Amino acid sequence: MSSYGRCYTKEVNGSSLPDKKPTVVFVLGGPGSGKGTQCANIVQHFGYTHLSAGDLLRAEQNSGSENGEMIKNMIKDGQIVPSEVTVKLLLRAMEESGNDKFLIDGFPRNEENRAAFESVTGIEPEFVLFFDCPEEEMEKRVLNRNQGRADDNIESIRKRFKVYTQSSLPVIEYYDSKGKVRKIDASKPVEEVFEAVKEFFTSLDDKVAA
Numbered sequence: 001m002s003s004y005g006r007c008y009t010k011e012v013n014g015s016s017l018p019d020k021k022p023t024v025v026f027v028l029g030g031p032g033s034g035k036g037t038q039c040a041n042i043v044q045h046f047g048y049t050h051l052s053a054g055d056l057l058r059a060e061q062n063s064g065s066e067n068g069e070m071i072k073n074m075i076k077d078g079q080i081v082p083s084e085v086t087v088k089l090l091l092r093a094m095e096e097s098g099n100d101k102f103l104i105d106g107f108p109r110n111e112e113n114r115a116a117f118e119s120v121t122g123i124e125p126e127f128v129l130f131f132d133c134p135e136e137e138m139e140k141r142v143l144n145r146n147q148g149r150a151d152d153n154i155e156s157i158r159k160r161f162k163v164y165t166q167s168s169l170p171v172i173e174y175y176d177s178k179g180k181v182r183k184i185d186a187s188k189p190v191e192e193v194f195e196a197v198k199e200f201f202t203s204l205d206d207k208v209a210a
């Protein structure tokens with residue numbers, strides 16, 4: 001195990017206090033469903049730290065890391081990078097943030113991601129925010145995104161949709177069977193989607209305050 005993982009809660013809380021696990025919300029949905037856009041809004045209103053697994057992988061790729069070439073190829077091909085790499089990046093970012101409330105965006109994307117995060121951290125998500133959006137709309141958004149991403153082209157997108165259906169939807173179904181999924185119609189305009197998102201975070205704040 002890395003130097004992060006289960007030690008993480010002890011380090012942030014100090015050794016004399018019982019471990020208090022951080023609050024984690026997983027933000028899932030297909031490519032272009034609006035995860036990053038809505039996370040930016042949630043951060044503004046609810047004080048979470050936004051961690052995008054894709055952004056962390058792209059930063060790692062550009063940092064000259066020994067995994068850079070592998071990450072680059074896997075992203076271009078729409079494949080899911082091994083959890084060993086991604087979980088380490090997430091935990092480092094959690095520690096560095098100094099916060100105890102996290103939106104983890106685009107993760108877990110397959111069963112391997114899910115099981116690795118759970119076994120390394122022992123953290124269960126508070127809930128899973130699921131942006132449900134038709135493929136046609138997601139494709140349109142990704143092709144218009146204009147962020148210079150190597151995987152925002154029709155060939156990569158087709159592969160990403162396939163991986164999403166085969167590997168990511170089963171993770172959402174797993175959490176649904178545990179009653180943790182909060183599903184949102186992500187095909188609506190940004191402001192309307194955020195109105196729906198807000199309700200889930202307001203209820204969580206009310207629950208914590210009660």
Ligand SMILES: Nc1ncnc2c1ncn2[C@@H]1O[C@H](COP(=O)(O)OP(=O)(O)O)[C@@H](O)[C@H]1O
Nearest residue numbers: 030031032033034035036037141145188189190
């Ligand atoms: N509800 C929405 N309606 C229309 N366009 C949207 C909506 N949400 C996001 N977008 C746009 O779609 C693209 C993909 O959004 P993004 O937040 O990057 O999605 P994801 O992180 O799920 O891939 C961006 O260009 C964004 O501005």
Ligand SMILES: Nc1ccn([C@@H]2O[C@H](COP(=O)(O)OP(=O)(O)O)[C@@H](O)[C@H]2O)c(=O)n1
Nearest residue numbers: 031032053054075078079080081106107109
């Ligand atoms: N948990 C994750 C998240 C992203 N990724 C990689 O990063 C790519 C881009 O992820 P992203 O979350 O930034 O993409 P969007 O859903 O925001 O379009 C994915 O297609 C994967 O190749 C991964 O390997 N594992």
Ligand SMILES: [Mg+2]
Nearest residue numbers: 035036052054
């Ligand atoms: Mg994104």
